[in-house]
Amino acid sequence: MTEELVWRIAGGSGDGIDSTSQNFAKALMRSGLDVFTHRHYPSRIRGGHTYVEIRASPEPVKSRGDGYNVLLALGDSFARNPEQDAYYGNEEIKPLSENLDELREGGIIIYDEGLIDVEEIPEFESRAEENDWHVYPLDLRAKARELGREVMRNTAGVGATAALLEYDLEHIEDLMEDAMDGEVLETNLQILRESYDEVSEMEFTHSLRIPEGEHDDEQVLLSASNAIAYGALDEGCRFIAGYPMTPWTEVFTLMSQYLPDVGGISEQVEDEIASAALALGASHAGVKAMSGSSGGGFALMSEPLGLAEMTETPVVLVEAMRAGPSTGMPTKPEQADLEHVLYTSQGDSTRVVFAPGNVEEAYDQTRAAFRLAYEYQLPAIVLYDQKIGGELRNVDESFFDREPNPDLGATLTEEEIAEAAHHASGKFNRFQHDPGNDKGVSPRSIPGQKGGRFLATGNEHNEQGHISEDPENRIAQVDRRLGKLSAIREELDAEESSHQHGHGPEDADYGVLTFGSQQGTVEEAVDRLNENGHSVKSLGVSDLMPFPEAEVTEFLESVEECLVVEMNASGQFRGLVQRELGRFGPKMNSLLKYNGNPFEPHEIVEGFETQFEADEPAPTTRFVPAAGD
Amino acid sequence: MSAFNAIGEDREVDREEFTPGIEPQATWCPGCGDFSVLRALKGAMSELGKNPEEVLVSTGIGCSGKLNSYFDSYGIHTLHGRSLPIARAAKLANPELEVVAAGGDGDGYGIGGNHFIHTARENHDITYIVFNNEIFGLTKGQTSPTSPMGHKSKTQPHGSAKAPIRPLSMALTAGASYVARTAAVNPNQAQEILVEAIEHDGFAHVDFLTQCPTWNKDAKQYVPYVDIQENDDYEFDLSNRAEAAEMMYETESALYEGTVLTGRFYHDADRLSYGDEKRAVGEMPDEPLAERYHTDYEWERSYDLLDAHK
Numbered sequence: 001m002t003e004e005l006v007w008r009i010a011g012g013s014g015d016g017i018d019s020t021s022q023n024f025a026k027a028l029m030r031s032g033l034d035v036f037t038h039r040h041y042p043s044r045i046r047g048g049h050t051y052v053e054i055r056a057s058p059e060p061v062k063s064r065g066d067g068y069n070v071l072l073a074l075g076d077s078f079a080r081n082p083e084q085d086a087y088y089g090n091e092e093i094k095p096l097s098e099n100l101d102e103l104r105e106g107g108i109i110i111y112d113e114g115l116i117d118v119e120e121i122p123e124f125e126s127r128a129e130e131n132d133w134h135v136y137p138l139d140l141r142a143k144a145r146e147l148g149r150e151v152m153r154n155t156a157g158v159g160a161t162a163a164l165l166e167y168d169l170e171h172i173e174d175l176m177e178d179a180m181d182g183e184v185l186e187t188n189l190q191i192l193r194e195s196y197d198e199v200s201e202m203e204f205t206h207s208l209r210i211p212e213g214e215h216d217d218e219q220v221l222l223s224a225s226n227a228i229a230y231g232a233l234d235e236g237c238r239f240i241a242g243y244p245m246t247p248w249t250e251v252f253t254l255m256s257q258y259l260p261d262v263g264g265i266s267e268q269v270e271d272e273i274a275s276a277a278l279a280l281g282a283s284h285a286g287v288k289a290m291s292g293s294s295g296g297g298f299a300l301m302s303e304p305l306g307l308a309e310m311t312e313t314p315v316v317l318v319e320a321m322r323a324g325p326s327t328g329m330p331t332k333p334e335q336a337d338l339e340h341v342l343y344t345s346q347g348d349s350t351r352v353v354f355a356p357g358n359v360e361e362a363y364d365q366t367r368a369a370f371r372l373a374y375e376y377q378l379p380a381i382v383l384y385d386q387k388i389g390g391e392l393r394n395v396d397e398s399f400f401d402r403e404p405n406p407d408l409g410a411t412l413t414e415e416e417i418a419e420a421a422h423h424a425s426g427k428f429n430r431f432q433h434d435p436g437n438d439k440g441v442s443p444r445s446i447p448g449q450k451g452g453r454f455l456a457t458g459n460e461h462n463e464q465g466h467i468s469e470d471p472e473n474r475i476a477q478v479d480r481r482l483g484k485l486s487a488i489r490e491e492l493d494a495e496e497s498s499h500q501h502g503h504g505p506e507d508a509d510y511g512v513l514t515f516g517s518q519q520g521t522v523e524e525a526v527d528r529l530n531e532n533g534h535s536v537k538s539l540g541v542s543d544l545m546p547f548p549e550a551e552v553t554e555f556l557e558s559v560e561e562c563l564v565v566e567m568n569a570s571g572q573f574r575g576l577v578q579r580e581l582g583r584f585g586p587k588m589n590s591l592l593k594y595n596g597n598p599f600e601p602h603e604i605v606e607g608f609e610t611q612f613e614a615d616e617p618a619p620t621t622r623f624v625p626a627a628g629d
Numbered sequence: 630m631s632a633f634n635a636i637g638e639d640r641e642v643d644r645e646e647f648t649p650g651i652e653p654q655a656t657w658c659p660g661c662g663d664f665s666v667l668r669a670l671k672g673a674m675s676e677l678g679k680n681p682e683e684v685l686v687s688t689g690i691g692c693s694g695k696l697n698s699y700f701d702s703y704g705i706h707t708l709h710g711r712s713l714p715i716a717r718a719a720k721l722a723n724p725e726l727e728v729v730a731a732g733g734d735g736d737g738y739g740i741g742g743n744h745f746i747h748t749a750r751e752n753h754d755i756t757y758i759v760f761n762n763e764i765f766g767l768t769k770g771q772t773s774p775t776s777p778m779g780h781k782s783k784t785q786p787h788g789s790a791k792a793p794i795r796p797l798s799m800a801l802t803a804g805a806s807y808v809a810r811t812a813a814v815n816p817n818q819a820q821e822i823l824v825e826a827i828e829h830d831g832f833a834h835v836d837f838l839t840q841c842p843t844w845n846k847d848a849k850q851y852v853p854y855v856d857i858q859e860n861d862d863y864e865f866d867l868s869n870r871a872e873a874a875e876m877m878y879e880t881e882s883a884l885y886e887g888t889v890l891t892g893r894f895y896h897d898a899d900r901l902s903y904g905d906e907k908r909a910v911g912e913m914p915d916e917p918l919a920e921r922y923h924t925d926y927e928w929e930r931s932y933d934l935l936d937a938h939k
Binding site: 026030218219220221222226229230231233234236238239241258260262263264265266267269270271273274275277278279280281282284285286287288289303304307311397400401402403404406408413414423424425426427446447448449450451452453454455456457458459464465466467 | 632633634635636649650651652681682683685687690695697698701702703704705706707708711714715716717718719720721722723725726743744746747907911912913914916918919921922923926928929930931932934935938939
């Protein structure tokens, strides 16, 4: 097997690292490789160490790797003066110094000697020697200045990378031509080519070259944020309201760009109470609508969320988790909003919550969220995080070749309303208990429709929506509303494809259980464990409410012991499994990570082995043995 | 053909069509000013020939929030302070609906103050009625944002140290294009003002003084009142911001000194409503979005947007 490439481009936030890496990832995809990116950035306007990693291989890749093998360390143009005592340390050298720990043995370092002085990095020479790193200092800044402007040093770095890996420039040049024009394009192309040619003439000490691959289908490169927006569009969502907050802003921005072009409406409003309320208002008036936020903003949505449950107003909310509590670490992923999203708002929760595990699931489950929200008249939430929202991977273009579904779900036409049950006063029975309807859904009318007037209220109400505290009515309405969750579970269980994703040999002795965004990394770890002689399979759970009781029970019954992998400090997902299933406590050990970085496969491998051997897990993770162990 | 045939139906409408058969008698206390809002709204809607089913009344929480329990139309009784964001989204989703939002002074000027400011700023084409009784009624008499300074209640036992909010000035500053104050004790003016507010193309704010005979016994019953349009002492240009601001300030201060000034305070007939502004920049469709789901519209697909990802 050819060695995979894991290229890391590091620099200052605001230096164009993102767009440069995106173009390079696309180029690699176009040349037939599977790609997967991982973004790491600080919560700062400009400056501060940031990097993007691109993993590329002829084999499918669905996770970041363990460490990486090629570093392009650019300078940080917004680094603060190192002469002064700085809280953040010497920022000028960080694109190089901060990235050494994870560079694999035998790895390649390209750094901009115009901006980075290795003398400032303790033991750089000896570490390079010990680890057999191949170091190529290049004055990228000088090259950029000579032919164009200093910011173009990214291009010089990409040219140098291509030369060192013997990668044909064709795809990179094509992409530059798509993105730029005029003099800027000409200059960049010249810098790229000259840098490539100069480096090609150097003597190489490393042996890594670009791997070769081929795709059968046309590929597209996108993230879960893209997929969520596309899923919403294809379900006929034409209204979004929001307030900016990292990392949910990506979905909000994408939708705000598409909607005006397709005659939809996007509203940036005063706060998240308003944004969720607007989505409800639009949905109530007969438009498919969504809103969303990240942890703190989602907290403000608790009230409208409960109103949607009580008034049975369909709405889709997305929650992009980041490290909490409070402001936490705005640009770092975590999966610690699980309980928040499941239970926030007063009263018994009547909502659907899905946590997709990859790009395709993000698309499919966003569509499922809309379909269920509108068919069952309740809020549906897509729970994801900064990791999956920001990482790009390639998907077959044909995956998106689907029919749109603008159906409003359980609604009536004016003709149907005329036939439907009404109160003697003429008011429409919007919230009727129909014993013949096993789904518990009472179809709604929409304001402006003839014969359909009713009152929607957050108070407990009778069939016509009028406020009622009658005990019998109360029980009937609560049972009907909660009963919709059982009906949804039955419907999901009956579907051919499950939202839960199993991986590894079915008859394996041990299990790894996870939810949401860690799925790909868990699966890579499972493959490695099986190669190492273990007998392991995994289950990535996406349905969090209503919980897939049968599937998770079957999985847990079939294994002797199970490692539950999640990115939070209190084992919220393990707690959910315990709460829902009750009897697997002694089988479930936890592997937790909450340092702000997503799991790497080796951490899960080591955590798994901790279950049987006295070895400590990776220091970046925490192992919590099963109750009673 | 429209999916919403209650909209724009041309016929005579009787005010009693707005009385719900299911809950015809309001549970407000005898002598409550809220009855007058209900009466004036029924009168205004029938005067304008509005079909009950083309009207959406979005209310907050409190005694005032019960308005749509006793007013028969499409109704949504929302959350404390949140009638406006729900109302304005419904209007954007289907601009042909007649949308009215309503709530109390605590609801609109306190907990929902942020929404009030922004809805006025954006000039959504809706009517907003604030039942202003200077007290929290449904929770039994606590000091509200419009209670006078020094107001004593169980939650302010030594008297409120806060100056009351200035709702008319706030609406004007925020951007409302129609601002009026009326009083429960003046039913003719109330109905006239509601008719104007509903007809106004933009955000119309009506501060409606509604006496609370149960929890605000000490407060004046808003009599005698003065209609500033009918009184020569108060001459100013309704469309002039500076003059309107001065009149509002005087009115707000006078209320706490026992003079009840009512009438129209500001009217800008030229400012485009939010929907029109949004259409002008290409961010809002010409046809009501809510209609599209009932037509044979050819829905766009994400598959056609993928070039950027190749």
